[in-house]
Amino acid sequence: MRTLRRLLTRVGNLATRRRQDERLREEIAEHIALQTAENLRAGLSPVEARRQALLKFGGVEAMKQDYRAEWGLLFVENMIQDVRFALRSLRRTSGLTAFVVITLALGIGMTSATFSMVDGLIFRPYPVPHPSNVVTLVSTTHDNSFDYFSYREYLDIRDKTDSYDGVIASADMEAVGYSAEPAATPRIKGGMMVSGNYFHVLGVEPRLGRGFREDEDQAPGRNAVVVLGPDFWRHEFASDPSVVGRTIRLNGTEFTVIGVAPDSFPGMLTFGVPDFYAPLAMARVFTTNLQKNFFEDRDDRELNVKARLKPGTTLDQARNELAMLAQNLEREYPNVNRSRSAQVYTQFEARTQEDDNWKFGVIFVILALAVLLVACTNVAGLLLSRARARTREIAVRLALGAGRFRLIRLLLTESLILASLGGLAGIAIGYGVVAWFHSKDSIVFMTELPAAVPFRMDARILLASVALSVFSALLCGLAPALQSARVDLVSGLKSADADVPGRKRLWGRNLLVVAQVSMSLMLLTASFLMARSFQHSLLDGTGFAKDRLLMVKFDPRLVQYNAAQTKQFYKLLADRVREVPGVQNEALTQNIPLGQDEFYGLAFVPDAFQMPPDRENFNSTMDTVDEGYFETLGIPILRGRGFLASDTADASRVAVVNERFAKHYWPAGDAVGKHIRLDSRTGTPVEIVGIASTIKYQSTFEKPMDFVYLPLAQHPISRMVLMLRSSGDPLKLVQPVKDIVRSLDPNLPMLQTRSYEDLYLNAAVKGPGIAIQLVGTMGLVGLLMAIAGLYGLVAYNVSRRTREIGIRMALGAANSDVLRLVMGKGLVLVGIGTVIGLAMGFAVEQLMNSMLFNVGGVDIVAYIIVVPSLFLVTMLAAYVPARRAAQIAPTQALRYE
């Protein structure tokens, strides 16, 4: 109790030091005055009286120390002292301080920015209460570890499991035609179908109105209700609270608004932000797949299933239960569930299995950490030099009785301040990088759906940055601090720089240089490899002609066309645009190559092919195109034919495959005339009538992949892209097309009207360019730091050995001898660093290949460029100070110090 009271008083006293000093001074003065008066009364002379009084009082300074220790918190007070002292000494060497701060800021800033990427892509918890017990349930097959479930399967899981406090399902966010008024042309918004228990199970309370009731998701088509997303409500309804109960039109059907989701819930997607949510029972309004029945077909797998684990249920229990259920389904429905299993994923597993975006994040973090490491070694080197130059100061402090621990603390305080400044500036840089990313939003997402880069500097990232700063402070401050405190007093006092060139000490500095050279070599290699493989992929070309193409996307579902109307619309559209002057060719395709949407997959069995025993079918990417496609895009048909107008719905079914597909399944013979069966061994037979040349489909740096084209007439799709090749500027065709569409149906929106070249530039060139810019910047920063570090080291060595050099020269050494002497060491270090850096570069190359590019092999050219240039540059960094050393006049060098 008494101790606590004292502690509190002392904390309070920290602020009042000056007053306390004043009080003590006054008390002492008065004490001595009284004693002097007493002595005078005893008959001493005035001078002697005062002297005796002072003697009796004892050592004033020592007492003051005790008094102060009693008054405040010694520890905090010392810290304040340390901070003051450190700030003073850092200000004295402001150039060095600025350099160190900038260096650390670059390292910390890059690392925190890339952390924010990985956090957004993998770690950031779902925006719901108790996010950690939300798990993702997926269907798995041989080559797909993240498949969705069908509606029927979802119902089975929901009803036949007990590990969960609720199982929810959601479809992917889809483009939906939205209009507030019946007459208005629909605009594209992002809608998401969810199960009736979605908000309830996730624990999301709508900010207005209510969430869905379970009974609103039971009878197909009965309850046309919709919950709005917070952003959509803000932008479309100006945050109008009376929106609940209003009617809006989605894909031409009237829906009643029943609620608005809260701001805290932007949705469960990594990138997308749904504009509204509708019950699964309304699937007929939204469904994409005209061939399947969403409510009945067990192989119409469109649902992402999530569940909340019951408290006390382990993940293993849930996994076993679901695996059992999957086995039962496999037994019960062998046609559609053969060799299909199921898995329960945690958030981390789900996000890393779903797609590969996170791999970029991880690679960036690795590279950024390398930059930070280079920065830290650089700063450590600088502080080490500084500490050496301060040897005498430190020796004096030690001689005056400073404790070694206290001294280490002082020096660490210095590096902590440096790191804090660096950390602050780093956070600013992090904000800058994240803002830069956001400025690229429009390039990264060219879909019409609402999306946002999930990277942001939030409390988690700030905390990580602070931790990084402290970590860097220790990393770059500890070694110099420990070393300074080990100073030998006698020699330390005798000379300004008591560096005895002991092997052990130099070993540490050499290690720094080696680490720097190798790290920056690795960084450069990585950025070079990325840039080069990307450049390569662009030079390879796409395999089709991409100039003078106009694209317009249509989705007749938005205005509630049925299959017959859709077919009629596309036929009329194709016929009329063909008449437009300036149109050379016209085509319809479900997907455009190198666009943003992924191609669909096709399950098939090649006829007369020996299937592996554990496989039901193979998978290939596919596209649905009309008869004008190959000619319009300029994709050569190598054998057989393309599609013809005669390939109608009633004619026998045909397909065109690409060259790789043909070689893959018929390596010896001719694929033309062979058959594949859709879905399974007993599926519809489709004859291969032609082989098209292999082009780039998803990205310019993909490896060649299997591809199947199906004719639109035999595989009707509602959402198609019209592609026109014009004789001149493709954008001149926009107006004529607009007129034609208006004459066909004034309500049908034209989506994503743009020239293909523009899309290609954004999606295939600028998008990946962002990644390359980022890695390139890191490589460059790493190299600059390594150069500065090496320069500093050699320069420091030279200045330390100036006297020695002077003696050597006085004894007759030539300039070149000196140069060799000084540079020799740098050469060896750079050499060792290069070897290690090469090894790390190879490792990174393997990593990048396996994660991203799938090219394999070693890019020799990258090394031929990177290694010698790094070597040259670092040698130059060593040469400049070495040359300066060689030019020193011996007389001057001998007088040095």
Next chain:
Amino acid sequence: MAVIMKQKTDVLQGTLALMVLKTLDVLGTLHGYGIARRIEQISGDLLAVNQGTLYPVLLKLEQEGAIASDWGASENNRRARFYRLTKEGRKQLQVETQDWEQTAAIIGRFFEAKAEDLS
């Protein structure tokens, strides 16, 4: 060497604190010099060379709440800090006096004990 000195000052501080409390208890409000004089008169040379050591002790006691201080006028009419015992200090004095007497009694008995008493 340092360790022994440290212990000695600790003991000194402890006894000094008790003396301060007792002095203030007996004489009422006093300034630092007054307290020093009184202790000197009674204890002889304990403070003969180091009157200054009194002040950290005074501060400690004040922070513990055992004594309080105020500015007042000294004999030669200048500003001086006057210390007085608080209620809490009186209690503390009582407890510590008891403790001290108990300890002194035990130690005393120990020193008086002869070999045969311990066997």
